[in-house]
Amino acid sequence: MSRDTARKTDTSPPSSGAGPDLDHLRHLYTQMLRIRRFEEAAARAYTQGKISGFLHLYIGQEAIAVATADLMEPGDRVVTTYRDHGFAIALGCDSGACMAELFGKATGLVGGVGGSMHFFAKDKGLWGGYAIVGSHVPVAAGHAFASKYNQDGRVTLCFLGEGAMHIGATAEGMNLAGLWRLPIVFVIENNMYAMGTPLSRQSPVDDLTSRAPGWALASDRFVVNDVLETRTRLAEAVAHARNENRPALVELLTYRFRGHSMSDPGKYRTKDEVDEWRSRDPLHRSEQQLRDAGITEDALTAIDDGIIAEMDAATAFADESPLPEPAHRFRHNLIEDV
Numbered sequence: 033m034s035r036d037t038a039r040k041t042d043t044s045p046p047s048s049g050a051g052p053d054l055d056h057l058r059h060l061y062t063q064m065l066r067i068r069r070f071e072e073a074a075a076r077a078y079t080q081g082k083i084s085g086f087l088h089l090y091i092g093q094e095a096i097a098v099a100t101a102d103l104m105e106p107g108d109r110v111v112t113t114y115r116d117h118g119f120a121i122a123l124g125c126d127s128g129a130c131m132a133e134l135f136g137k138a139t140g141l142v143g144g145v146g147g148s149m150h151f152f153a154k155d156k157g158l159w160g161g162y163a164i165v166g167s168h169v170p171v172a173a174g175h176a177f178a179s180k181y182n183q184d185g186r187v188t189l190c191f192l193g194e195g196a197m198h199i200g201a202t203a204e205g206m207n208l209a210g211l212w213r214l215p216i217v218f219v220i221e222n223n224m225y226a227m228g229t230p231l232s233r234q235s236p237v238d239d240l241t242s243r244a245p246g247w248a249l250a251s252d253r254f255v256v257n258d259v260l261e262t263r264t265r266l267a268e269a270v271a272h273a274r275n276e277n278r279p280a281l282v283e284l285l286t287y288r289f290r291g292h293s294m295s296d297p298g299k300y301r302t303k304d305e306v307d308e309w310r311s312r313d314p315l316h317r318s319e320q321q322l323r324d325a326g327i328t329e330d331a332l333t334a335i336d337d338g339i340i341a342e343m344d345a346a347t348a349f350a351d352e353s354p355l356p357e358p359a360h361r362f363r364h365n366l367i368e369d370v
């Protein structure tokens with residue numbers, strides 16, 4: 033497998049200044065790169081006709097899923113949109129099972145019947161990717177209600193695109209979260225466009241957290257440049273939700289480097305705009321932080337080579353796996369099967 037996104041090469045000597053913990057940073061970087069390489073492999077498989085339906089890639093937004101998985105405590109829950117592969121990988125789902133799900137194979141994460149938009153792995157804390165915009169926000173509020181009712185100390189993290197902020201179900205879910213002080217953090221991944229529609233044509237206000245006071249939600253808003261900063265600030269919101277039942281709305285300004293889905297030619301944004309965001313790619317920033325902390329070029333290449341081998345194996349596994357038995361599509365329709 034080739035590298036679609038080249039790593040930046042740098043031959044300058046490492047600085048000796050005290051920086052972030054090297055092992056931690058290496059872990060976060062590795063997870064971000066695993067998502068990137070998974071998505072690149074999925075894009076290739078899609079163009080080869082191995083994946084049916086829609087495929088929404090998470091390239092550019094990886095720092096968010098990785099920061100989230102890193103701060104979660106056992107039992108915490110993620111509920112997200114159809115742009116869900118990154119969360120599955122970050123939360124530790126097997127890349128072969130994820131790829132097989134995209135291929136609609138029996139060995140897939142949900143047996144091949146969910147596909148790209150419906151990843152689910154409750155043992156890892158992934159309580160679903162949802163295809164209907166905004167539909168999952170009240171579902172996530174329900175998870176948080178259960179946590180409060182059962183006093184289990186868990187927090188739900190609900191991810192949504194900025195486009196979901198203009199959906200009725202979103203307002204209902206956020207209102208109930210504020211009313212009942214549920215242990216939940218709503219995270220808007222504002223990647224600036226809902227399909228081809230820019231935020232300026234969706235919303236009368238730029239700052240989507242300006243709606244938070246009306247739902248009694250705490251709020252935070254920042255640009256996702258750095259995975260460590262993202263982790264720190266999301267962790268603060270999660271701590272308030274966990275310890276004080278103080279729900280929050282966090283808006284993350286981010287960017288998807290690829291189209292809305294694989295069928296999007298992306299004509300609604302300029303090359304300069306895409307290049308500008310790519311130049312601030314959080315993945316490259318953490319790569320540079322690793323260099324600054326003393327990691328060698330050989331070590332970086334070894335990380336990438338290992339991930340590429342993993343994704344090659346994931347694709348081969350998906351290729352070789354069988355399709356589900358036809359009767360399988362009726363499983364899980366009745367409560368007795370669950």
Ligand SMILES: Cc1ncc(C[n+]2csc(CCOP(=O)(O)OP(=O)(O)O)c2C)c(N)n1
Nearest residue numbers: 115163164165193194195196223225226227
């Ligand atoms: C209720 C509903 N309306 C329309 C769609 C079609 N649709 C799929 S994705 C999308 C854009 C959503 O954009 P955003 O919430 O910003 O998330 P992003 O794709 O940028 O991650 C739309 C309109 C849908 N899935 N559900």
